[in-house]
Amino acid sequence: MSNDKQDKQFVTEITPQGEDFSRWYIDVIKKAELMDYSPVRGCIVFRPDGYEIWEHIQQDLDRRFKETGHRNAYFPLFIPESFFEKEKEHIEGFNPELPWVTEAGGDKLEERLAIRPTSETMFGHMYSKWIQSYRDLPVLINQWANVVRWEKRTLPFLRTSEFLWQEGHTAHETETEAREETMRMLEVYRDFVESFLAIPVITGQKSPSEKFAGARDTYSIEAMMKDGRAVQAGTSHFMGTNFAEAFEIQYLSRENTQEYAHTTSWGVSTRLIGALIMVHGDDRGLALPPKVAPKQVMIIPIGPPKTRDMVVGRADELFAELKKAGVRVGIDDRADVRPGWKFNEYEMRGIPVRLEIGPRDMENGVCVLVSRITGEKKQVALENIVTEVQNMLEQVQQEMYDRALAFREENMHEVDTLDEMKAIMEEKRGFFIAGWDGTIESEAKVKEETGATIRNIPFQLDVQKEKCLVTGEPAKHTVVFARAY
Amino acid sequence: MSNDKQDKQFVTEITPQGEDFSRWYIDVIKKAELMDYSPVRGCIVFRPDGYEIWEHIQQDLDRRFKETGHRNAYFPLFIPESFFEKEKEHIEGFNPELPWVTEAGGDKLEERLAIRPTSETMFGHMYSKWIQSYRDLPVLINQWANVVRWEKRTLPFLRTSEFLWQEGHTAHETETEAREETMRMLEVYRDFVESFLAIPVITGQKSPSEKFAGARDTYSIEAMMKDGRAVQAGTSHFMGTNFAEAFEIQYLSRENTQEYAHTTSWGVSTRLIGALIMVHGDDRGLALPPKVAPKQVMIIPIGPPKTRDMVVGRADELFAELKKAGVRVGIDDRADVRPGWKFNEYEMRGIPVRLEIGPRDMENGVCVLVSRITGEKKQVALENIVTEVQNMLEQVQQEMYDRALAFREENMHEVDTLDEMKAIMEEKRGFFIAGWDGTIESEAKVKEETGATIRNIPFQLDVQKEKCLVTGEPAKHTVVFARAY
Numbered sequence: 001m002s003n004d005k006q007d008k009q010f011v012t013e014i015t016p017q018g019e020d021f022s023r024w025y026i027d028v029i030k031k032a033e034l035m036d037y038s039p040v041r042g043c044i045v046f047r048p049d050g051y052e053i054w055e056h057i058q059q060d061l062d063r064r065f066k067e068t069g070h071r072n073a074y075f076p077l078f079i080p081e082s083f084f085e086k087e088k089e090h091i092e093g094f095n096p097e098l099p100w101v102t103e104a105g106g107d108k109l110e111e112r113l114a115i116r117p118t119s120e121t122m123f124g125h126m127y128s129k130w131i132q133s134y135r136d137l138p139v140l141i142n143q144w145a146n147v148v149r150w151e152k153r154t155l156p157f158l159r160t161s162e163f164l165w166q167e168g169h170t171a172h173e174t175e176t177e178a179r180e181e182t183m184r185m186l187e188v189y190r191d192f193v194e195s196f197l198a199i200p201v202i203t204g205q206k207s208p209s210e211k212f213a214g215a216r217d218t219y220s221i222e223a224m225m226k227d228g229r230a231v232q233a234g235t236s237h238f239m240g241t242n243f244a245e246a247f248e249i250q251y252l253s254r255e256n257t258q259e260y261a262h263t264t265s266w267g268v269s270t271r272l273i274g275a276l277i278m279v280h281g282d283d284r285g286l287a288l289p290p291k292v293a294p295k296q297v298m299i300i301p302i303g304p305p306k307t308r309d310m311v312v313g314r315a316d317e318l319f320a321e322l323k324k325a326g327v328r329v330g331i332d333d334r335a336d337v338r339p340g341w342k343f344n345e346y347e348m349r350g351i352p353v354r355l356e357i358g359p360r361d362m363e364n365g366v367c368v369l370v371s372r373i374t375g376e377k378k379q380v381a382l383e384n385i386v387t388e389v390q391n392m393l394e395q396v397q398q399e400m401y402d403r404a405l406a407f408r409e410e411n412m413h414e415v416d417t418l419d420e421m422k423a424i425m426e427e428k429r430g431f432f433i434a435g436w437d438g439t440i441e442s443e444a445k446v447k448e449e450t451g452a453t454i455r456n457i458p459f460q461l462d463v464q465k466e467k468c469l470v471t472g473e474p475a476k477h478t479v480v481f482a483r484a485y
Numbered sequence: 486m487s488n489d490k491q492d493k494q495f496v497t498e499i500t501p502q503g504e505d506f507s508r509w510y511i512d513v514i515k516k517a518e519l520m521d522y523s524p525v526r527g528c529i530v531f532r533p534d535g536y537e538i539w540e541h542i543q544q545d546l547d548r549r550f551k552e553t554g555h556r557n558a559y560f561p562l563f564i565p566e567s568f569f570e571k572e573k574e575h576i577e578g579f580n581p582e583l584p585w586v587t588e589a590g591g592d593k594l595e596e597r598l599a600i601r602p603t604s605e606t607m608f609g610h611m612y613s614k615w616i617q618s619y620r621d622l623p624v625l626i627n628q629w630a631n632v633v634r635w636e637k638r639t640l641p642f643l644r645t646s647e648f649l650w651q652e653g654h655t656a657h658e659t660e661t662e663a664r665e666e667t668m669r670m671l672e673v674y675r676d677f678v679e680s681f682l683a684i685p686v687i688t689g690q691k692s693p694s695e696k697f698a699g700a701r702d703t704y705s706i707e708a709m710m711k712d713g714r715a716v717q718a719g720t721s722h723f724m725g726t727n728f729a730e731a732f733e734i735q736y737l738s739r740e741n742t743q744e745y746a747h748t749t750s751w752g753v754s755t756r757l758i759g760a761l762i763m764v765h766g767d768d769r770g771l772a773l774p775p776k777v778a779p780k781q782v783m784i785i786p787i788g789p790p791k792t793r794d795m796v797v798g799r800a801d802e803l804f805a806e807l808k809k810a811g812v813r814v815g816i817d818d819r820a821d822v823r824p825g826w827k828f829n830e831y832e833m834r835g836i837p838v839r840l841e842i843g844p845r846d847m848e849n850g851v852c853v854l855v856s857r858i859t860g861e862k863k864q865v866a867l868e869n870i871v872t873e874v875q876n877m878l879e880q881v882q883q884e885m886y887d888r889a890l891a892f893r894e895e896n897m898h899e900v901d902t903l904d905e906m907k908a909i910m911e912e913k914r915g916f917f918i919a920g921w922d923g924t925i926e927s928e929a930k931v932k933e934e935t936g937a938t939i940r941n942i943p944f945q946l947d948v949q950k951e952k953c954l955v956t957g958e959p960a961k962h963t964v965v966f967a968r969a970y
Contacts, residue, residue: 036611038560038607039565039568039610040564040598043561044561045558045559045560045561046559046560048558050558051557051559052556052557054559055557071536071537073530073535074531074539074649075523075530077528077633078528078647079525080524080525096590096591098589098590099588099598100587100589101585101586102586102587103585103587104583104585104635105582105636106581113525122523125524126521126530129521145631146630146631148562151590152590162562162563
């Protein structure tokens with residue numbers, strides 16, 4: 001295949017975002033080898049580059065959980081059917097999505113076992129055994145696990161039948177402490193998603209119809225994708241005593257009375273990988289923030305065959321130096337592949353910084369760093385390579401956040417009426433800020449006519465709307481509407 | 486409750502090993518809060534102290550896997566029934582242990598889905614898609630996951646229906662490379678288990694009747710528990726082209742021919758936690774090697790009430806200093822619990838080193854370190870506390886290995902005949918080194934009459950037996966027999 005042909009094939013393999021965003025997404029994640037479809041409906045294979053993104057997410061979040069006093073544990077995959085019947089809202093929420101094990105070891109089971117869609121009930125059951133007295137509280141446990149929700153319509157990473165997540169479950173003496181925990185973990189998520197994934201989010205409370213099945217209050221962080229849709233990037237729930245009552249999590253209080261514990265739960269999942277791609281990617285492919293990128297820097301030696309050995313030798317030294325400094329660095333020194341092809345390839349794979357070095361650079365004691373996100377080229381001194389690379393990685397991380405934030409600001413629309421919202425929607429993507437009278441009916445009408453749901457009731461907004469966009473009645477809340485993944 | 490009563494209750498709660506080893510084991514893991522039984526048959530809950538042992542195992546092994554060129558990925562939990570039929574030995578090996586999902590999302594499934602007992606077949610299926618040419622090889626992927634085998638008789642950690650493990654699956658151009666990989670990973674396991682878990686192991690090859698369902702050759706590391714039984718602590722399999730043929734993992738060779746890849750797989754599981762407890766524990770409870778212990782050092786301030794604030798203040802400083810140096814340290818400064826009770830408690834929990842500090846110690850600028858495993862007390866200068874603690878942790882790690890090795894040596898019995906083996910077995914626990922003629926019949930006869938199986942054919946033995954213990958025919962191999970968990 002000629003080089004021209006290579007390049008052309010390359011470009012045509014990714015559908016432009018503007019043409020078909022969903023196809024762009026699938027093209028990119030397949031081509032960048034983040035995932036593959038499996039023979040089981042709705043279940044994907046996380047390939048090494050996709051899974052490593054999850055590993056970096058896990059590592060950083062896990063540290064944050066431990067710093068806030070949580071420990072990890074592991075609870076069984078199977079949930080007895082009877083457990084779901086203890087919390088009524090919970091079973092109604094999850095029943096349609098459960099896969100059931102009915103046979104095992106050659107025998108029919110007496111009681112069907114669900115594959116966990118969440119471990120709420122199993123934690124509840126065990127907590128009722130472990131918690132006796134106020135001295136046992138708080139209990140602060142997190143679990144990293146696979147869960148299954150049999151989804152009718154699936155989309156890799158964003159909505160798959162099996163997915164990976166973490167679920168924190170805590171129990172407390174008082175409502176105040178449990179509410180503080182709920183907010184603490186929401187804030188852990190916000191800070192993590194913004195600083196580590198470079199995704200700006202809107203924090204707020206879910207409307208009653210969108211809250212977790214069995215929760216008293218649900219809070220979320222919501223991110224805007226490049227097609228203007230929302231992804232709920234993390235949730236934190238205050239359960240009140242709902243689960244404690246259902247599972248009899250009671251403790252002897254300081255006043256010697258039996259009380260129900262106040263519980264919380266909170267989780268993020270591999271859908272964060274989907275959000276990451278849809279927030280930062282472009283028509284050239286993936287773009288990964290340095291903190292989460294499997295490879296942060298790719299070194300590509302350039303120049304004619306006669307200087308090749310010399311340049312590759314120096315490139316290997318740079319590789320070793322950067323690796324030693326903790327930079328996740330790769331090198332592509334293949335002689336039979338053109339640099340131009342490599343540039344495209346690693347841009348498509350979203351590697352934040354490319355390091356080019358050729359014979360003339362070597363003479364001058366320099367090399368060139370290229371930012372994936374801005375295309376900026378910077379000549380830097382080889383003797384400062386570690387610092388220069390680290391600076392550029394920081395800069396790219398910040399620029400990616402800034403760009404995502406600017407994009408979101410551009411695509412926030414303030415509306416007064418449903419008609420106005422529908423009119424804007426015909427031309428523009430994005431989130432809609434509007435007043436809401438707090439009724440299920442108004443919320444439902446917006447959804448019916450636009451497909452948009454209340455993402456959350458933001459804690460902080462520059463504007464407060466006075467009237468409901470549907471009824472014109474006084475607004476109870478100013479909310480964010482959007483179509484969501 | 487008086488202090489005497491506290492102490493007495495404490496001691497009587499753990500059955501002595503000599504009285505009933507199985508009860509000792511269950512008493513210890515429950516009392517040390519490593520696990521709890523779940524409402525699902527054969528599935529346990531890994532409580533934080535149990536799970537953290539697994540986290541340390543994961544972290545260290547994962548580093549070793551990555552250093553040997555492997556990457557992690559994640560494959561689906563569900564395996565279509567048809568997949569098991571592709572490799573005949575494989576289905577025969579696993580069929581009796583599979584749980585089946587037959588309904589999901591409210592509908593009966595057209596094809597039943599097994600919960601993975603291992604992902605061999607799913608890796609095989611995906612590798613057949615990913616591998617086209619010798620340029621794609623080797624593929625070196627590992628997965629950390631939960632797997633399920635519906636066991637009739639279960640024992641926490643050692644044999645549970647659901648357990649956690651890692652499974653490496655690799656594909657290679659040549660048999661030589663695949664065999665090298667098989668041995669490389671066996672060696673990774675040996676070194677890890679010996680140096681990190683302080684458990685000496687015997688490396689060798691499994692007899693044909695004990696090899697993995699579908700493998701050409703299986704290799705294992707075998708450890709001796711304190712009751713003389715064996716635990717298979719890790720296995721590495723050379724698959725030949727068995728799975729490649731079953732799943733059509735073919736590649737275009739350098740000679741432009743279609744060839745089957747040579748594959749391997751290797752794994753260790755949470756049964757390592759069980760082995761850890763049974764190798765090192767004693768009548769006082771758990772004993773954890775420092776490298777894997779959730780808490781390596783527990784600080785206990787002592788002395789009369791009037792000096793309490795001063796001593797606790799200094800203890801807090803030591804805590805901070807040790808923590809900063811990367812030591813996993815805890816402090817128990819409760820005023821309403823006697824030091825003696827605390828000593829027992831943390832010995833029972835297996836914390837490798839106790840740090841005692843009282844008012845007189847403070848005057849002298851010293852504190853006392855106590856080894857969990859030898860009971861040795863050492864007075865050390867506070868100004869060198871970090872070094873002293875680190876030295877003692879290293880010493881305890883080494884002593885635990887040495888003790889376990891000495892125990893194993895004491896309990897290895899060389900035998901010439903089955904009758905001799907049976908006679909020794911009536912009085913002694915342990916492993917038996919004997920000649921074996923290589924026939925299934927002789928192996929089966931030993932098992933039938935003693936319950937012992939061939940653990941493996943060791944690579945290195947000081948002795949080579951000339952005759953089979955059963956038939957007296959020339960021995961094909963010198964092997965290790967033992968009853969096993």
